[in-house]
Amino acid sequence: MTSAPExxxxxxxxxxxxxxxxxxxSAAASAAAVIGGAAGLRRRRQxxxxxxxxFMFTVGIGNVIYAVHVSRWNRDRGL
Numbered sequence: 846m847t848s849a850p851e852x853x854x855x856x857x858x859x860x861x862x863x864x865x866x867x868x869x870x871s872a873a874a875s876a877a878a879v880i881g882g883a884a885g886l887r888r889r890r891q892x893x894x895x896x897x898x899x900f901m902f903t904v905g906i907g908n909v910i911y912a913v914h915v916s917r918w919n920r921d922r923g924l
Contacts, residue, residue: 888924889915 891912899907 886922886924889918891915 895911896908899911
């Protein structure tokens with residue numbers, strides 16, 4: 846059986862560089878996109894399966910509440 850070769854105890858190069866992330870450009874771009882309209886926001890849709898199961902378990906009352914919730918969510922966001 847052979848022995849492993851000795852490795853140097855000190856790295857031949859210096860410490861890792863300091864990484865600075867400047868998010869000011871991307872934050873400004875995101876703010877401009879939001880100010881310009883509903884960019885990135887998607888309209889919430891009614892779910893057929895949610896309506897089916899709500900009808901089965903709440904005899905239609907849950908459907909009305911769910912539909913009002915989704916409609917209000919879209920209206921509040923201007924979608």
